[in-house]
Amino acid sequence: MQDTGSVVPLHLIGFGYAALVATGGGIIGYVKAGSVPSLAAGLLFGSLANLGSCQLSQDPRNIWVFLATSGTLTGIMGMRFYHSGKFMPAGLIAGASLLMVAKVGVSMFNIPH
Template structure:
């Protein structure tokens, strides 16, 4: 079994962003959302490590963050944190989309 290190790194980025938002601004919603979506992305990376075709949880988490943080970036024009998270999330959505289109391995 090979580990999905990119997925785990993405999950760590999301969770640490929530913690940093709480530390710097005292934002409890940032902390809750960061830990929730970081946890979902981490669980999705673990599932994908077990079965490379099981991308759905990761896709839902990263797709939601792409939409939400993309809108925040569009409205605020602030790269940190909204633009960074939106950019990482859209790259993750693209990566997962490519994984879904891969041809299954023949036994």
């Protein structure tokens, strides 16, 4: 395994992020508000983030599914947080998604092409 300079590989952080999206955005949203669309969206985006992390574990240059998922969630949940002002779950997911977009962006420059 090649050392990319990161203490924790990006795909491992991605798996944690996928779990956060599925639980924080989906399951907790369903439990708190009884919202089936929140549950479905959380599980869908959590699954996509997990798929992106699996792709990253195979090839660190294969960032597109993960980047599209975290970028989309940054926009959607950022707008929900802006309009509602509620940190849970919109602010948490928006913040985590923004951090993941930044982490992927930085890691793109550290991977040999």
